[in-house]
Each structure stands twice: as structure tokens, then as C-alpha cells.
Amino acid sequence: MSATLQSLFAANPTTTRGQSTKLGVDPKGEKLIYTQNRTVIIRSLVDPAQPAIAYSQHAQPVTVARISPTGYYCASADHSGTVRIWDLAGDEQVLKSEFKVFAGRINDLAWDGESKRIIAVGDGREKFGHAFLFDSGSSVGEITGHSRPINAVAIRKERPFRAVTAGDDNNLVFYHGAPYKYNKTISTHTRFVQDVAYSPSGDHFASVGSDGKVFLYDGKTGDVLSELSAKVSAGEGHAGTIYAVDFAADSRRIATAGADGFVKVWDIQTEKVVESHDLNGRAAATGGQKADDQQVGVVWAGSDKVVSLSLSGEINIVQSGQISSLHGACKSFGPGALATASNGKALVGGAYDGRVLTWTLDGACKPITGGGHSNAVLGISAAGDKLVSVGMDDSARKIAGDSFEGAATPLSGQPKGVAASSKGTTVVAVLGGIDVLAAGSGNKTHLPVAYTPSAVAISHDDVLVAVGSEDAKVYLYTLENGSLHELGMLRGSRSAVTALAYDPSASLLAVGESSGKILVYDTASRDVKLSHWVFHSGRINSIRFSPDGTHAVSGSLDTHVYVWSVKKPMKNIAIKNAHAGGVSGVVWIDDASIASAGADGCVRTYDIKRHEGA
Template identity: 25%
Template sequence: NGYHIVKLETVPFSGKIRDICWDGDGERLVVSGDCESCPGVVMLADTGARIGDLVGHSKPVTSVAFRPRRPFRILSASEDSNCNLFRGPPFRFETPHREHARGAYVNVTRYNPAGSLLASAGSDKVVMLRDPKTAVVIGQVTGFKGTVYDMLLRGDKDTMTMVTGGADRTLRLFKLTLTTEGDTSTASGEMTHEHKIGTETGCMVMALANAPSGNVIALTLDGALHTFSPTLEPISVRYGHQSAVSGVCPMGEGVVALSFGGVAVYQADPADASAECIVATGSLPTCKAVAMLPLTPTSVLCVSEEKRVHTLTLSEGTLVSTVMTTLPIVPVHACMGHEGKYFYACSGSHVDKVCMSTGTVTQLVERGRAGCAVCVSASPSYVAVGTSSTMRDAPSVCLYSLEGELKHTLTYHQNGDIACVQFSPDGERLYVGTSQGKGCVWNVGSIHDTTSALFEEVPKPMSSGLDFQRGSINTAVWCDAETVCVGCGDGSVTLYPALHPRQRVALAGVTHPTGVNSICTLPGDRLVSVGNDGCVVCTQRPPQ
């Protein structure tokens, strides 16, 4: 069932989870992490029932290995330099192992797929090869120039290999040999291939994984996913975000997204994991992007909280960022004007108008007249500015002419501030969302100018049932003249028909648990959303 994909949700212990490992049958799993009283738990996957506790460590358990076949064993690795062996089920502590250097962090422990060899490694730059049943050391692999963060054991008997990665920014492939004479077993490793990813700190290898095709996947500190052949030949590199993604904008057939860490990534097709992916170079904003606005099919405007306005340009396989101008205010929201000649930025007390051709900044609305301006949107006729509520006044949307003259005030009698305003593509309708999850649509096309600055009769919203959200309305985008897509602080993305809001459609499988920050549309009825979870999600818009 696409709407109910979670079979079991449980909290194994009160602390951060560091590692999870399944048994060979997929019936049991062991979870480890940071918890003083019990840093690890063994449980049944179907019910969550506990069948063992990982005790005996004085510091967090960084890694666990579950022997994939009987007799079952679990080896835990910890920051206290120890590895503990557990026998079960039910799983009980059996023996401690202190072969790693005193004071070293043991970062990883792994079984090979057949369960015939066990290994552990850490900050002492040594891989310990162990007996799979007793965890006794039967061999060592040395020669590393930095901490080993992760490793893979692959194959069995004559085809057994090991891949390691760590702080020396190098992947190494070893051929492992296991020899048994009577009751005594010995193991050794010979390096056959190596590949240095780079020299920067961001090239440190933090995690490794096996691909179904037999390739090796490596995650580096800078957030890149590297794909290598079984002999460590580079195949591809995929870049992602390690912090909240604050903005996303169409660029040609793809999108460009910017995260809080100052990383801008272009994805040729956000729905295809193998599509082209380019990381921007040049001067980039390192704080929240309040708006990302399309300029041309190959360029995007980025307005950030650090006042500088950047232009991201895609050319000949590179994405370059340059500074266009500097705003006199710290913007909280921005929008592109009609025909792309100007863009508007608001900040609490006033709204600025910036010329795209010259970068000249002029004040559209005088300081203090805009109230507490928190969001802005523009149409061929108006610039809409959403304001905060006060002790005396309800939140409202002020409609200004393109010259800055206040024409109309739309009062929305709901609690909370106006958090989002967005004109429809034809400029006839205006979506308004609040910080309390309430939303409505005004038919601004039916508002006619009068000689006075304000209407004598306050217009009412044509639709006010768009209020099924449980958090602040963070962003909205019109899919067409009739449908608006809303992203909320509760992580949901919902489609609302403007005239029939109760026929809403929550996009299944599209959720950002810590909040949606931005949404954009792509050709082919596709929607792309980003959020505080650092994810870029592409989905097909369902028919309505």
C-alpha cells in the first residue's frame, strides 16, 4: 500500500542511532548508538520485541555486525576501544576483545556474506581479521595512512575480497586468504588495487556500500556519492546536500537547488538517479536562500539573507555563481516582476525594487508603510505584500501598483501572519497562506481601480477552505490557473483546486519530515519539492 508503507515504528533506546544490521533471514536486527544505559538492542523485525541488549561498553557503540547464518553471533564496536561478542538468541554478552590500540575508536565491524570471516577497524589504522564464531584475531591488515571509517567484505573462500575507505581519502581493494589447519585458522590480506579520490578534506570516505551490480558506492565527507567498478575504476559521481535545502528553481529541463551550507547542485533530471549532476563553483551564499527566481533557461537568480544577489549560470557543463548586486536590506522574501525586468525584495519595514539590467535598487514602498512585510508576489498589475498580524489588526495583503502606490488592502480574518502570497500565472487570482496553516484564494482580477486608494467595501476571498494543513504555509506554486500546490511546515505537499478546495490531493510518498521550503514545476506535469531534510523530491502531478 503506497499510503501505508511503514510496518513498524519503534524507539530502541533514548539516543542517536549509529548503526543497524540485519541477520541473514531478515527476521532480526540489531541497533546501536548513543545511550549510557543500553547502547544497543537486538529485536524482532515483525514486532519490535527485544531479544537482547548490548551491554559492557562504557562509550557509544559505533558499529555492529550480525552473522548472517547459524550459529548467530553479534560483534559490537565502540569508542571505548573494545569489541564485544554476543551469542544468541536470546543474545547475551559472551566475551570482550581488546586487541585494538588503547584510546582508539573502533569505527566499523563487518561479516562477509557467507559468515566465514569477521573484521573490525578503527582509528589505530589496523584492520583486525577475526574468527567468525569466537571473534579471536586470526590476522591483521596494516599500511593505512589514516583512520578507517568503513569497509566491505565480499565473496567467500577463494574469491574473498575487502574494500576499505577512510581519512586518507583512498579506497583500497584487498584479496583475503583464509587458511585452516586443524582447529587453527589464519587470515591475511594483499592489496591489489587502490584509488585516491582527492586531496581535499571533503574527499574523506565516510561510508561504503555494495551495489546490486557488484559496483562499490562510496560516500565522501562533502556529500558526494562515488560509484566504482569492482576493481575501483571510477564510474560516476553524484552530489547531494548535507543540510537543509532552502530553494529550488527550474533550469532548462532540470532544476538547481541551494542548501544552507552554500552548496548549489544542478540536476538534469531530479527523477533519474543516473542523470547529470553538477555542483556550482564561484561565490555562493552560505545562508538561507529566501527566493530562487528563473531568469533564462540556463540562469537563475538567487536572493539570500546575506543581502547579496547571486546569478547561477549553466554553460558547457559548468554551473558558475557570480554576485549581481547587494541589497541595502536583509530580505525575508523576494519575487520576480512581470516580464523579468525587475525583481522585488521585502524586509519587515519596506519593499525594494531592483532593475535586472543595471542592478539599481530603488525603494518601492517607503519604510514603515509596508507594515511587517514578510512575503511578496508580483503580477502584471500589482505587487502583493503579505504582513504580520498585530494586537489590533488581523493579517492583511497590501496590493501596490508597480509604481508603489497602495491600491487595495485584503484583510484575512485568521490568526497568524501572512506567510505566503502567490499570484496565478494569468495574474487573476492570488493565493494567501498563513503561519497557522490557513489558506484562501482572492479573485483579484475582479477588483477594479477606483479614485480612492482603498476600497470602501473590503473584498472577500473567493475560496477559503484551503486550511487543512497542520503547520505554517511555507511555500506555494500555481500548477495552472486553477490548481495551487502548497508546501507546509508539517512536511506535506498538497494540491488544491482553487474553486473546490475540499477536493484536495495530498501527494503520496512526498514528505519532508522537518518542513517543506520550496516547490517548483517542471514540464510534463512534474513537481519538485525541497525541505529541511536535505532532500530533493520529484513527483508526477496526479490527474484531478
């Protein structure tokens, strides 16, 4: 048996309120690069359905990633002060070098025009910046002159090399290089300087800050040429903090992104705002707040495309006056919060920020609209021709098509698991009991229990219900007219039960434990039928049987996905390191393909080739 990665549906960037988020593009302006937790994402702007690249080899959350001017390498940096340089020429992202540049968070880094030198800046304990050769790590100068953390850095691509840094001390520092050495301090801003960018020609650089001002400087001398924000009429500039700035390929225009929800394009020759795009109100469609429309990142992609980032994580593409969006999960997926919809033609997943999204199998993603959950989504299950999601807001919501349907159903406690049958009946394990939501009406009945439920499963025919518990037992019930009747108990587990699944015929019940072990019971005899599925080393978050019942797939906190054979229990397919931080949910698309979602916010699909006779 074998598994082949078919597609990777990318997560959207991680954002932090009050802080600029760095976006980048490849030299051709065709691919966007950004970070999400411990993962670096590179996705196509030309064809959003094209599989993305996800690099997840950092041990700490990644803060910034930049592609070299040659396009052959990527440099990514993390919270610990580590920079990794890895290959983009092949399919395996081979590590070329790794350096600990200082102890602390790296906020930004930049390549020089020869793709040889890198300057990394941030909040280090012993220093705020470091300049080094990308292959050997040897120092190529000193980044000094700031008294507080540095937020951004830009390097002139042409000789004579110059560099400029922007810091929380309200100053910019200008350097001559290489090797890079302090030249002068530029004190134009009155509050934090959030971002700085060099023009491709090297003739100018621009800075923006929390004072809402935009300045233009000479690229060779660092002299101040103009305060662009003072040259425009009242109301034409930004109202409040400007988080990001970038130059167009023609070196004549800059784009800025502000906390006021606007993206503006400035002509540096006429010193005027030539485009102003209002992105306020876009987050409300998916239940977001007004602050979620703040624009915290911006980058030019090619000559006519501006890409901005909302605080909500939504990627906005501005081109020819039109605004489109690239969607994706911005947080980790909840355990078991992945399901199929539209007869296997779409995937639906829920994340810890409360949002639920849907993906077509060719990669098009959009959010489920109509309100939703106000807190983490903790499970999604297909209920007939609809889906049901449960969240940490102690509610269940029905999903029909691309939107939530009807009002939320209050649950009796915090949900620990959800399962629905093909007839539409939904069973939710909650703290202190079990809620049963009737098909159609959604009427709720509650069964209080003395144990602590931790997982739940229901057979396709609405007859059998299994509830896992923290005390390592599985409690069995029959379901009649919306009421549960105790049937028995399974005691074979040795640790808390964290995932359950019936096969399509309800003759088998798979029980996943917090230790990583999976037992499969015969539901008629209640004896253990299979005990060989023991290769996970962490909590089982999700188990699903294939539509034909001959295989099962499991996802674990150990980051691995396994496909198991029922007929040949010793045969399995191991998909190692499927998701950095752990696998949250797995599901069968059909008998020959699966999908997984994880803590990296990404969704992956795989084609499965089974062993002969398995």
C-alpha cells in the same frame, strides 16, 4: 480531481563530522539504503533515474536502516531508541512491528542470516545494545561487555552464529549465539573503534578505528589474524581515522573509507592494498571545504562496485577504476526554494546547507557549480531565461544553465522572500525594506519600509508588486523604471503573511498565512474573491498558480500539498504527508503536473487529473 506520484528524487544521506555514517545495500547489491533526517531512502544503483523509496514514519531522526537477507523487510532505527520493521514486498511499506529497544540513540543494527534476529547498538541510558526477534521483540541474548557507547555491530550469517560489536571504549566484544552471550573482549585498537564487518562466508571479520588501523579476525573464534595496516608500506594505508569497512561478495577483499579522503581496497590473502582512490578536491567544485571530502561510509554493491559517502553528503561510486557520483539535497529545502528551468524541462532547488541543485525530469541530479551561497538558500525564482537565488548570506545570485553567473549581489538585509518576472526583474523582501534588481544589469534599488516584510510577489508583466508583512497586511506597489510606488493595502489576513502569488494575468493575488489559510483577492477591486482554501493547518511556505491560471498549488508546514480550483473553489486535491517535516516549495511543471520539495530533502513530481470543468 486526483494526483498520482510520478517520481521521487531522493535526498542524499545526513552526515555528522567525526562519526561514521552507515550505508547498506539490498541482497542483490542493486539498491542503496541510507537515512536522511526522519526519512529512510532506498534508491537504485543500477538505474539512478528509477524512482526511489522514501519511508518517513519515524517520529525522530533516523540513524541507520538495514534490509533483511531475504530482501522482504527493512529495519530502521532512530535517535529515541525505536526500531521499526516494515515491508518491502509491496508499494506501501506496511509496518510489521515496532520496538523500543532502549532509551537513546541507536548507532547501528544488523540482521542474522535467517532474517529472524536483530541486534541494535548505540548510546542507551540503561544499556548499549539489545538482541531481539524481529517479529515479537523477545530477547535473544544480552549485549554486554562495553563501558561506553557502541558504534557498530556485525553478525555472522552462517551457523554457528557469532556477533561482534565495536565501541568508544576502544574495544571489540565477541559473542556466541543464538541466544547471544558474551565470549570475550578484544583490545586491538588504541582509539575509538568506528566500524566492524563480517565477511559473507563468515570466515573472517574486520575492524577499523580512529587510530587508523585495520585488523582481521577469525570469524568463528574471534582470534586476531593480522593487522593489515601494519603489513603495507608507509603511505599505502590511511592517514588518520578510518570510519567504515565492508567485505566484498567474494569475502577476499575489504573496502575502507577514511578521513584522509581515500577509499582503499585491501586483499586479505596477500595483505596488500590493491586499489586506492583519492576523492579529495571533489567538494571544492560546489563551494565545499576540504573537510567535506572526508569519507565517512562505505559499502560493497555486488562484486565490483564500491559505494562511499563523503562528509558533504555526496555519494561516490567506484567501479573499474572510475568514480561517479549520486547527487541530492543533504539538508531541508529553504521556503520557496524550488523553481522550474529550461521551459519546464528541469527543476532547481536550494537547501539549508547553501547548495543549489538541478534535476532533469527523468531524475538526473547535479549541483549548480561556480561558488554559490555560503549559508542557507531562502528562495529561488525564475527570472526570464535565468534564475535568481537568495540566501542567508544576504546575497542574490544569478543562475544560468548549470552554473552561477557573475558575482553575488549584496542585499540590504536578510532576505525573507524573492520573486522575479518573466522579463527578468527581481524583487527581494528583506528585513527593513524591499530590494529591486533590474533585469540584465542587476542594478539594485532599495525602498525602506516601516513594517517587517515576510513575503513578496511580482506580476509577469513587471507592473504589480505585492509585499506581505508580519503584521498580517499585504502592501501593494506599482513598479516603474525600477522604482516602487505605493498603491494600497490589503487587510483581510489575520496572521502573518508567509507566501504570495499572482496568477498569469495578474487579475488574482493569492495570500498565504502562517495559520494555514489562503485568501485570493481580485487585484482590480481589492476584494476577497475566494476564501474557501482553508484546509492547511500550518504555515503556508509556497503558492503557485498553474500556467493557464485555472488552478493553484500550495505547500505547508503541515506536510501537505493542496491543488485548488479557481473556477470551483470547493474542489481540491489533497496530497497528504507529502514531505516529512513540512513542504518547503511547490511549482507547476506544466498545466498537468506539479513538483514539491520539503524538509526531507526529497523532490516529488505528480501528475494532476482535474475535475471536469474545473
